[in-house]
Amino acid sequence: MEKVDWNNVNFPLALAPMVGISHVAFRELAQLYLPIEAITLWPTEMLNSRKVPKEDLDITAETKKLANEAYLVPQILGNEEKPIFESIQKLKLWGAHGIDINMGCPVKKALRHNYGVALMGDRKYAGEVVNMAVRSSDLPVSVKLRAVESQNSHADLLDFVKQLLDNGASWICLHPRTADQKRRGVADWEQIYFLKQKVSVPIIGNGDVQTLEDVFRMKEETHCDLVMSGRGLAARPWLLWQVGEKIGMKPKENLLIGDRVLAPSSQEEEGAEYGKCLLFLIDACVKYFGESLALRKVSFYVKITHPWLEFGHSLVGLCDKAKNSEQLKQYILDFFSVPQKMYAKTDLRQ
């Protein structure tokens, strides 16, 4: 099994791990827009290291995957040696190309159990967790973390990251919002730039990337090795096509793209594309998760991405009203039979 080799990563944009969104059905959709020869990293949803050892990864919703998904880096949450070891061993056989450790999750449960962002409050133990993961297999291990909240935030961030690197982390993904900010407020890209200047491992920058311009602005301002987008790329998976177009890489032929040559770019084109994506996503969710879970996954997707659409709130209502996927598809076809506009940006409050 091939491991992530950064020399092969030739595309500037990657999807962020998102519970409820970065599952196999959404990845299948997004990968249709990825240029043929493009190589980037792909996340899973966050996987609890206490659960993975007990699960059948081929049938568990969070670990379903496509055949031959390249550079798949599942994200685990945890802080105990045995579950981490067993999870990583199992994920390696499953097809992981690297392992990402979540040190950014700010939910109360994570704080109570001292994992997720709580690990950022205990530098030494965070290093030990990385070490546990590194010792578990020969897969490269990365950490996704947040901004440090302190008087000396830059110095403290660097000390923290050094501890992770001393324990064998191969790269770092920084979402420079503090735990208190959760996902709101401005992400401080300056911290990504700072980290990139100070360490030699690859740095992934994340936060506030919604448009094509944002992708290249983050690269230029922070010098990061890879730009990661969460909510923006979820709402606009064809951002991968737009980025490919900009750097001269063509998407592979597929039914979603059809014989179109140019990526959608106007508000109306993007509105129509959102509708196409939603229809694709419903079918993919039914295929992978079955009817009832599919409806919940699609509703959640719409909850997170509807703010980009001028009348997106109506879509939330349609998801609530639909009794099954066929009905939902019909509602969506009707909704998008009237041209819909998509905003370039939202204030990312969801």
Ligand SMILES: Cc1cc2nc3c(=O)[nH]c(=O)nc-3n(C[C@H](O)[C@H](O)[C@H](O)COP(=O)(O)O)c2cc1C
């Ligand atoms: C619905 C949702 C679920 C998320 N789940 C995770 C997660 O499981 N692991 C993680 O590291 N970050 C998670 N995040 C945070 C994103 O990975 C990302 O860091 C954050 O949304 C900022 O990026 P953005 O501004 O491009 O959305 C989640 C974000 C959203 C919106």
